[in-house]
Amino acid sequence: MAAxxxxxxxxxxxxxEAKATLAGHGLPWLAGLRERAIERFAALGFPTRRIxxxxxTDLRALTRTTFSPAPRLANGVTGDAVGRFLPADLPxxxxxxxxxxxxxxxxxxxxxPAGVRLCxxxxxxxxxxxxxxxxxxxxxxLDGHAPLALNTAFMTDGAVLMLAxxxxxxxxxxxxxxxxxxxxxxxxxxxxxxxxxxxxxxxxIETYAAPAAGAYWTNAVTDIxxxxxxxxxxxxxxxxxxxxxHLAVTRVRLAKGSAYxxxxxxxxxxxxxxxxxxxxxxxxxxxxGGVYLARGRQHLDTTTLIDHARPASFSNExxxxxxxxxxxxxxQGKIIIRPDAQKTDAHQLNKNLLLSRTAHxxxxxxxEIHADDVKCSHGAATGALDAEALFYLRSRGLxxxxxxxxxxxxxxxEIIDEVETTALRAHLRRVAAAWLTQVxx
Amino acid sequence: xxxxRNLHVAVDGKEILRGITLDVNAxxxxxxxxxxxxxxxxxxxxxxxxxxxxxxxxxxxxxxxDLLALEPEERARExxxxxxxxxxxIPGVGSMNxxxxxxxxxxxxxxxxxxxxxxxxxxxxxxxxxxxxxxxLLSRPLNVGFSGGEKKRNEVFQMAMLExxxxxxxxxxxxxxxxxxxxxxKGINALRGETRAIVLITHYQRLLNYVVPDQVxxxxxxxxxxxxxxxxxxxxxxxxxxxxxxxDNSAAA
Ligand SMILES: Nc1ncnc2c1ncn2[C@@H]1O[C@H](COP(=O)(O)OP(=O)(O)OP(=O)(O)O)[C@@H](O)[C@H]1O
Ligand SMILES: [Mg+2]
Numbered sequence: 001m002a003a004x005x006x007x008x009x010x011x012x013x014x015x016x017e018a019k020a021t022l023a024g025h026g027l028p029w030l031a032g033l034r035e036r037a038i039e040r041f042a043a044l045g046f047p048t049r050r051i052x053x054x055x056x057t058d059l060r061a062l063t064r065t066t067f068s069p070a071p072r073l074a075n076g077v078t079g080d081a082v083g084r085f086l087p088a089d090l091p092x093x094x095x096x097x098x099x100x101x102x103x104x105x106x107x108x109x110x111x112x113p114a115g116v117r118l119c120x121x122x123x124x125x126x127x128x129x130x131x132x133x134x135x136x137x138x139x140x141x142l143d144g145h146a147p148l149a150l151n152t153a154f155m156t157d158g159a160v161l162m163l164a165x166x167x168x169x170x171x172x173x174x175x176x177x178x179x180x181x182x183x184x185x186x187x188x189x190x191x192x193x194x195x196x197x198x199x200x201x202x203x204x205i206e207t208y209a210a211p212a213a214g215a216y217w218t219n220a221v222t223d224i225x226x227x228x229x230x231x232x233x234x235x236x237x238x239x240x241x242x243x244x245x246h247l248a249v250t251r252v253r254l255a256k257g258s259a260y261x262x263x264x265x266x267x268x269x270x271x272x273x274x275x276x277x278x279x280x281x282x283x284x285x286x287x288x289g290g291v292y293l294a295r296g297r298q299h300l301d302t303t304t305l306i307d308h309a310r311p312a313s314f315s316n317e318x319x320x321x322x323x324x325x326x327x328x329x330x331x332q333g334k335i336i337i338r339p340d341a342q343k344t345d346a347h348q349l350n351k352n353l354l355l356s357r358t359a360h361x362x363x364x365x366x367x368e369i370h371a372d373d374v375k376c377s378h379g380a381a382t383g384a385l386d387a388e389a390l391f392y393l394r395s396r397g398l399x400x401x402x403x404x405x406x407x408x409x410x411x412x413x414e415i416i417d418e419v420e421t422t423a424l425r426a427h428l429r430r431v432a433a434a435w436l437t438q439v440x441x
Numbered sequence: 442x443x444x445x446r447n448l449h450v451a452v453d454g455k456e457i458l459r460g461i462t463l464d465v466n467a468x469x470x471x472x473x474x475x476x477x478x479x480x481x482x483x484x485x486x487x488x489x490x491x492x493x494x495x496x497x498x499x500x501x502x503x504x505x506x507d508l509l510a511l512e513p514e515e516r517a518r519e520x521x522x523x524x525x526x527x528x529x530x531i532p533g534v535g536s537m538n539x540x541x542x543x544x545x546x547x548x549x550x551x552x553x554x555x556x557x558x559x560x561x562x563x564x565x566x567x568x569x570x571x572x573x574x575x576x577x578l579l580s581r582p583l584n585v586g587f588s589g590g591e592k593k594r595n596e597v598f599q600m601a602m603l604e605x606x607x608x609x610x611x612x613x614x615x616x617x618x619x620x621x622x623x624x625x626x627k628g629i630n631a632l633r634g635e636t637r638a639i640v641l642i643t644h645y646q647r648l649l650n651y652v653v654p655d656q657v658x659x660x661x662x663x664x665x666x667x668x669x670x671x672x673x674x675x676x677x678x679x680x681x682x683x684x685x686x687x688x689d690n691s692a693a694a
Contacts, residue, residue: 387492392529395489396543396599397517397550406542410533410582 006046006063008146012038015153018069023156024125029133037142037152044146053145056330056362057273057301062245067187067217069154070099070179077178081211082106085176085239087427092174092205093118095159099179100188100218102157110171115164115200118173121191124160131162135193135223144277147247151221155191158220162193163200163230172203172235172424181214181241192222196230196258203233203421208248209268210241220248226258233261235424237431240268242296252278254286256310263419264290265428266300267435273301273330280341282310288317289419291412293435294327294359301330308341308374315345320415321352322408323359334366335376342371348378353385353411355404405436442467442638443488443508443607448499450480450487456497457483459663465607470639472649472674475660476682481642482526484660485611489523490516503607517543518550520606524596524613526642531583536595537565539583544602568601571631573624589616597628608632609640614648626651646678659685 015038024030046063047054077098086092095118096106102120109118117124117131124132142149159175177190194204208218218240226232240246246269252260258281264274278286292300306315321329331350352361365378385407393403409432416428443465450458457480465471475481487494488501490513501508508516531539544564545555556564569576574594584592593613600608610629614622629639629652641652649657649671657673658665659682667673667685676684 386529386531388529389531391489391491391513392525392531393534393539393543394513395491395517395523396539396603397514397546398539398542399514399546400512402542402546403514406534406539407531410531414533 006060007066008042008045008063010066011150012042014068018154022154023122024129027125027129029137030125030129033137033141034153037149040142041146041149041153044149046147047145053303053332056332056364057271057299059271061271062217065185067185069156070101070186070188070216071182072101073098073180076180077103077106077211079106081178082176084211085178085207085209085237086174087205087423090172090421090423090427092172093169094174094176095120097157097159097175097177097190099186100157100177100190113167113169115167116169117160117162119160121158121160121193122156132160132193135195135225144249147219148221148249151189151191151219151249154189155221156189158191158193160193161202161204162195163197163202165197165199165227167197167200169200169202172205174205174207177206177208177218177220179208179210179214179216179218179241179244181210181212181216181244185215185217187217187219190218190220192220194222194224194232196224196226196232198227199229200227201231203235205424206234206236207239208237208246209239210244212241213243214241215243216241217245218248220246222248222250224250224252224260226252226254226260228255229257230255231259233420234263235419235428236262236264236274237428238264238266238268238272238274239431240272242268242270242298244269246272248273249275249277252276252286254278254280254284256282257284259285261287261420262289263428264302265431266290266292266302267294267431269298269300271299273303275303277305277307278315279307279309280313280315282312284313286313286315288315288319289415290319291415291432292319292321292329293412293432294322294329295324297326299328299330301332303330303332305334305336306346308335308337308344308346311341312343313341313345315347317348318415318418319350320412321350321361322355322412323352323361324355326356326358328359329361331361331363331380332366333364333378334368335378336368337371337374337376339370342373344371344374344376346374346376350380351411352382353408354382355385355408408436409433442504444502446500446502448487448501449497450483450494451497452483452494457663458487460499461660461663461665463658463665465638465640467606467638468635469655470633470641470652472641472643472654472657473660474643474657474674474677479660480663481660482611485523485526485609485642488516488521488609489513514546517603517605518547522600522603522605522608524593524600524608524610526611526615528584528587528592528596530585530587532585534583536579536581536583540565540599540602543599547603565602568598572598572601572628574598590618590621593617594621594625597625601628601632604632606637607640608637609642611642612644613641614643614645622647623651646674649674
């Protein structure tokens with residue numbers, strides 16, 4: 001193996017030191033999984049831009065530093081800090097994590113209907129590990145890139161949500177990850193596991209945020225397994241600190257007749273990548289949407305893979321980006337339609353608004369179609385604010401800032417409006433408005 | 442109020458206005474007519490401050506101040522209003538929300554208290570009633586999917602709400618049915634007053650039956666070629682520009 005110029009070896013060493021104390025260390029299957037994961041990580045090394053999927057995202061700023069495990073804090077974050085990140089008028093089953101560790105004192109799970117399990121991963125590994133083995137060790141669990149393998153090697157906590165057959169969870173489940181970003185750069189590897197059994201339904205909100213500024217790394221993995229006719233709505237808000245790195249992979253498996261609906265608002269982080277991989281069974285519906293809003297020197301990457309493996313499924317993707325200053329946006333959307341996936345209906349759209357000459361976006365649709373009876377469309381558009389619209393608004397007395405803000409809000413709002421729940425729409429609009437009114441100069 | 446002196450305007454390097462002089466005093470209504478492509482909208486855009494429209498010669502004084510030195514929003518706050526020939530559709534921006542911001546920006550500049558949501562709505566409803574505008578129309582995004590006539594009516598509605606001192610209406614009468622024309626005329630006449638001036642750009646006598654102008658000017662090929670009283674508009678309606686010794690620009694091209 002060639003000598004590594006990055007810090008991957010340091011993580012391998014650290015794993016050897018830490019493995020005896022990691023969550024669930026007494027479980028042979030888990031120890032074995034972690035060993036396989038770190039081996040895979042060592043073999044892969046951190047991805048470089050020579051790898052096609054990472055062509056537009058340079059991780060060197062991340063891989064120059066060795067991040068130590070994020071400390072477990074008994075205090076230091078208050079209930080007030082938590083409140084800031086919750087949607088208004090939308091009571092939820094709330095699980096709070098600080099530096100990746102579940103904090104029961106800040107959480108508010110409330111009453112759960114029969115057939116719903118919601119707890120921390122560390123707790124689940126201690127109390128009911130047999131429920132997790134199948135999920136964590138399923139075929140292909142280690143496929144993917146090095147950060148994903150690293151998460152599997154080091155995962156300490158996260159959320160476990162299990163919905164029994166037919167259960168409909170009325171209130172959303174909110175997973176709130178807060179980072180304190182202390183002096184030494186630290187990494188958390190949250191691992192979330194969501195299993196929706198046949199015909200169950202739930203809404204899951206995932207929020208990553210920092211009550212104060214700080215440099216740290218969140219390396220999250222969320223696995224969602226949807227059995228027949230299950231329905232999951234998933235809203236994610238990535239509002240990490242402006243010095244933070246955020247790498248996240250969401251893997252969704254959709255069985256026959258299920259429906260997955262995701263919306264990601266990405267506004268934080270100095271470098272963030274949201275990756276979604278969805279494998280679609282027969283007759284499913286998969287909708288992915290989101291916005292990424294970046295300024296300064298922020299780099300926000302949205303990478304999706306929709307794998308139409310079986311016939312008669314529908315997928316729709318619509319992401320919009322707003323990029324100011326010298327920010328860099330990336331959208332990579334791959335759609336595979338396998339030979340067996342006749343009658344597939346797949347659509348993809350990516351629109352970007354560039355607010356400055358030095359902002360830029362790389363957008364790359366990638367369609368791999370192996371079936372003939374399919375409908376498939378994709379489109380991408382990148383442009384500046386409409387000068388005519390801007391003039392029209394200004395000619396009525398609005399100053400340039402407000403006129404621009406109205407137009408950006410409109411651009412972003414149009415896609416937020418596709419989210420179904422009123423309170424979630426309002427929450428996402430507030431996230432966008434907060435970004436818009438932020439003074440960063 | 443408005444003094445235009447020997448104004449030359451180039452757009453994309455092409456000279457469109459070639460020496461225009463015009464005086465509009467408070468209390469007056471002026472009509473500007475002229476063949477397609479003669480430069481009427483160019484003049485309107487220049488007055489409102491549209492980017493890309495540069496005066497290469499001459500000056501425009503508004504209340505004695507250099508109008509061209511002001512940003513579009515400053516002009517609006519100082520009381521200049523342009524009713525667009527082609528109002529812009531703006532998806533995602535609510536008509537009322539936008540107008541409330543505009544009204545308050547103008548009020549703030551005039552030292553008047555800003556209107557809260559209730560007061561704004563009250564004023565808007567009164568104005569809608571006067572202009573016979575359906576409230577449902579304004580619950581939609583700005584001009585999006587509005588019919589041609591609805592767009593023009595919305596321009597007049599905005600004008601009524603903003604109470605400008607100098608209103609320039611660029612073909613606000615085009616595309617209106619007879620009833621809508623009367624309503625629009627009512628809106629314009631309601632604005633008329635000692636301290637205000639109105640410039641109507643139009644192709645038709647129709648509107649001028651309801652809003653009787655003090656002066657009529659004919660713009661051709663970037664110059665005013667004739668000015669007169671309200672009879673001039675009738676003459677043009679009767680005999681066309683040819684009788685004035687002019688050809689239609691677009692026909693000549
Ligand atoms: N960006 C531009 N580049 C070149 N020529 C332009 C540009 N904009 C306008 N023109 C030209 O300037 C001339 C005047 O246009 P303008 O819109 O002012 O005419 P108008 O008198 O308002 O006509 P109409 O009655 O059809 O509305 C036209 O010949 C038009 O093609
Ligand atoms: Mg015109």
